Amino acid sequence: MQDADSRLLIIDDDEMFCHVLSRALTRRGFEVLVAHDADHALSLARQHQPGIATLDLKLEHSSGLKLLPELLDIVPDCRVVVLTGYSSIATAVEAIKLGAVNYLCKPADADEILTALGREAGDPDAEVADNPPSINRVAWEHIQKVLQEHDGNISATARALGMHRRTLQRKLQKRPVRR
Structure with missing residues (x-):
């Protein structure tokens, strides 16, 4: 059996995205588990204790922000990256407060996700926008x-x-x- 850090749980209701990401991460040596809803995700987390996870912010029948604390209650050391096509400052802040290690806008590829999962600290050299938002x-x-x-x-x-x-x-x- 592989260690928890190589066990990755993808939680997303977009089946095609899950399929593509799962294949890419499996090729990189991860044992990949996929859940399309909150109940299945929590069941897989209990059973397999993944060390890392990607969590879609907007699941079909629930919110990734509601699922995040439940997931971390089951697997407290799990490193979670929240993915979303509906990014906002408010949800990014909440995701981090609730325990996510990072927050990425879709589309995000396997390399971007792995980089986000591996980052331990913030980047003081991050680009600051020249103009205020519209x-x-x-x-x-x-x-x-x-x-x-x-x-x-x-x-x-x-x-x-x-x-x-x-x-x-x-x-x-x-x-x-x-x-």
Whole structure:
């Protein structure tokens, strides 16, 4: 049996992404486990005790932010990188506060994920943007923050933002606005 550091759990509801990432990481010598939902992920974590994991922020029926503490309760030393196509400052901060070691925007390849998993400290030389974010990006960030405050509840978030629920749902279906 391999050690926990070579056992990697991929938690993502995108089956094609899981297939591609799983193949790439298996070729790099990892024992790869794949879960497409929270219940299966927790079951695999209990059974196999992975040392590392990738966790999609937006799972079909749950949030990666809600799953993260549960996963770390089962495997406290697991190094988790949160992946998302819906990045925001608010969710990045929450992911790190909840125990993720890093946060990456999709698309991310196997090498980027392994680099993120291997980083032990922050990078003081990280590039700082020359311009402030656009007003559309600020609006996206604010919606994500309020959504997080309401535990992903669309109706409660829409009420808090003073907008119709369907309008909020349409905004959330769009890709995040570029900076």
